[in-house]
Amino acid sequence: MKRIQDVLVAELHSLISALGSKGGLMSPSVYDTAQMLRILPPAEGVWPAVDWLLSKQQPDGGWGDPAMPLHRDIPTLAAVLALREYGRRNETRVAIREGVAFVRRQAAMWSTSAKMAKDDLPVGGEIVLPGLLDQLDAAGEMHIPRKPYGQLLEFGERKRKSVAKLPVIPGMPWNHCWEITGTEPNAVLLDGSGGISHGPAATAAWVKAASNKPELQESVNRARKYLANAERACEIGIPGVTSTIYPFERYEQLFSLYALQIADLLKDPRLEGVVAPVVKEIAGALGPKGIAMSDYFLQDGDNTAAAVMLLHEFGYPVDLSILYRFQNDNHFVAYAGELHPSPTVTARCIHALMVMGKDVAPFQKFLLDRREPDGRWTVDKWNRSWLYTTSHAVIALVGSPYEQEMREAVEAVLVSQHRDGGWSTHGAPNLTETAYAVLMLAYLERQGFTHPGIGASLDRASAWMLDNYRPFARPDSKVKCWIAKELYRVDRIDTIFELSAMLILDQRKSKERGA
Numbered sequence: 001m002k003r004i005q006d007v008l009v010a011e012l013h014s015l016i017s018a019l020g021s022k023g024g025l026m027s028p029s030v031y032d033t034a035q036m037l038r039i040l041p042p043a044e045g046v047w048p049a050v051d052w053l054l055s056k057q058q059p060d061g062g063w064g065d066p067a068m069p070l071h072r073d074i075p076t077l078a079a080v081l082a083l084r085e086y087g088r089r090n091e092t093r094v095a096i097r098e099g100v101a102f103v104r105r106q107a108a109m110w111s112t113s114a115k116m117a118k119d120d121l122p123v124g125g126e127i128v129l130p131g132l133l134d135q136l137d138a139a140g141e142m143h144i145p146r147k148p149y150g151q152l153l154e155f156g157e158r159k160r161k162s163v164a165k166l167p168v169i170p171g172m173p174w175n176h177c178w179e180i181t182g183t184e185p186n187a188v189l190l191d192g193s194g195g196i197s198h199g200p201a202a203t204a205a206w207v208k209a210a211s212n213k214p215e216l217q218e219s220v221n222r223a224r225k226y227l228a229n230a231e232r233a234c235e236i237g238i239p240g241v242t243s244t245i246y247p248f249e250r251y252e253q254l255f256s257l258y259a260l261q262i263a264d265l266l267k268d269p270r271l272e273g274v275v276a277p278v279v280k281e282i283a284g285a286l287g288p289k290g291i292a293m294s295d296y297f298l299q300d301g302d303n304t305a306a307a308v309m310l311l312h313e314f315g316y317p318v319d320l321s322i323l324y325r326f327q328n329d330n331h332f333v334a335y336a337g338e339l340h341p342s343p344t345v346t347a348r349c350i351h352a353l354m355v356m357g358k359d360v361a362p363f364q365k366f367l368l369d370r371r372e373p374d375g376r377w378t379v380d381k382w383n384r385s386w387l388y389t390t391s392h393a394v395i396a397l398v399g400s401p402y403e404q405e406m407r408e409a410v411e412a413v414l415v416s417q418h419r420d421g422g423w424s425t426h427g428a429p430n431l432t433e434t435a436y437a438v439l440m441l442a443y444l445e446r447q448g449f450t451h452p453g454i455g456a457s458l459d460r461a462s463a464w465m466l467d468n469y470r471p472f473a474r475p476d477s478k479v480k481c482w483i484a485k486e487l488y489r490v491d492r493i494d495t496i497f498e499l500s501a502m503l504i505l506d507q508r509k510s511k512e513r514g515a
C-alpha cells in the first residue's frame with residue numbers, strides 16, 4: 001500500500017536527518033546512573049534518579065535485562081552500592097537486600113565454563129565486576145565468595161597487566177573503566193568530547209578525583225559539560241540518569257546506513273536528500289587509520305568496514321589498506337589486542353571486501369569455524385541476538401561455495417519464527433530482532449538464493465510487523481540487544497533496522513501484486 005510506504009519513508013526521513021545529533025541517542029544505563037549517584041550526585045537533587053533506579057529493579061531482585069543473565073551482575077552491584085548511600089527509606093533497604101541476594105544466587109553461573117566467563121562477558125566485565133565485588137566487601141554489605149569467579153578473576157588480572165603497559169592517551173578503550181582502575185587524574189585523559197574514553201561513569205570518577213586540584217579546574221568544567229551532554233543523549237530528563245556510552249555519532253550514522261544498504265534502500269530517491277549529507281560527512285571523517293564510533297575515539301574495524309562499503313557505494317575513492325589494518329591472520333578485529341574476536345566484525349569486513357571484488361575465502365572459513373552445529377552463529381561480543389550474528393554471517397557467505405551451510409542457517413532462522421510471524425531470541429517477539437531476520441531473508445531472496453520457506457515466512461513477518469508498528473513511537477520497553485557494560489538500545493539504529501525491514505516487505509508485496 002502506498003499509504004504505509006509513505007509513513008515508513010517519512011519516519012526514516014526524520015530519523016536519518018537526525019543521525020549523529022546530540023552525539024547519538026541511547027537508552028539510559030542502570031550501571032552508569034548508579035555510579036553517578038555514588039560518585040557525583042546531581043546538584044539538582046538525587047531522589048528522582050534514586051526513584052528511577054528503584055523502578056528498574058526486576059522481580060527477582062536483580063537489575064539488568066534477563067535476556068543475558070551474566071550481564072546483570074554489574075548493574076545490580078552498582079545499584080546496590082548506590083542505594084546504600086540513600087538507604088533511609090524502607091523500600092530502598094528492601095531493594096538492597098534483594099539485590100545482594102540476587103548476586104549471591106548468580107555466583108554459581110560464573111563457574112560453569114571458560115567460554116561463559118569470556119565470550120559472554122559484558123564490555124570491561126573482567127575489570128568492572130571484580131572491582132564491584134571488592135567494593136561490596138569494603139561496604140560490609142555481604143561477602144560474595146570469589147571461587148565461582150576464578151576464571152573471570154584470572155582473565156581480569158591478565159587484562160590489567162596488559163593495560164598497565166599501554167600509553168596514557170585520550171580516547172582509548174582501556175580507559176572506559178577508569179571508575180574502577182583510575183587513581184591519579186590526568187588532564188591528558190580527557191578526549192575531544194570532554195570525557196574519559198566515552199564513559200560517563202569513568203568521567204564522573206575522574207571529576208571527583210580532580211575536583212580538589214586547582215590546576216585541573218578548567219578540565220573539570222569540560223568534563224562536567226560532557227556529563228550533562230551524556231544525560232541529554234538519553235532524553236529522560238532526570239538529573240543523574242545517563243547513558244553507558246557517549247558520544248557515538250559515527251556509530252549511529254554508519255550502522256543505520258548499513259541497515260539501509262542491506263535493504264537496498266541506500267539510494268532510494270525518496271531518501272536521497274537526507275542520506276547524501278550523512279555520506280558526505282562520513283567521507284570527511286574517514287582518515288588514514290579508519291573511523292571510530294565518534295571523532296574522539298580509537299578507530300575500529302567494525303565502523304571502518306561500514307564506512308568503506310558506504311563510500312564505495314557512492315563512488316568515493318577508498319584505500320582498502322585502512323580496512324586491512326584490522327586484519328589479524330584469518331579474521332578482523334574491532335581493536336588490536338582483542339582476546340576474543342567478534343564474528344560480526346569479520347562478517348562486515350568480508351561484506352565490504354566482497355562488494356569491492358576482493359578474495360574473502362580465508363575469512364569465510366573463519367566464520368564457518370564459529371558456526372554452531374545447528375547452523376546458527378550464537379556468540380558475538382557486541383550484540384546479544386543470534387539473529388543479528390547469523391544474519392551478518394550469512395550475508396558474508398553469499399556467492400561462496402558454502403550454499404549448504406547457508407541453507408542450514410536459513411532453516412534455523414525459519415524454524416525459530418514465532419507462530420504469529422515475529423522473531424525473538426528471548427521472550428515475546430519484538431520488532432528489532434524480527435528486522436534482523438527479515439533483512440537477512442529478503443537480502444538472500446534478492447541475491448537469487450531459493451528456499452521454499454522464505455516467501456511464506458516473509459509474508460507472515462510483514463503482517464506481524466505492521467500489526468505491531470506504532471509510527472514515531474519511542475516506548476521505554478523496546479528490546480535491548482547491544483552489549484556494553486550492560487545491554488543497551490541505540491534507538492535510531494534499531495528503529496532504522498525495523499523501518500527498513502517493513503519498507504522492503506511492503507515493496508515486495510506491491511511487486512507481487514503488480515502494483
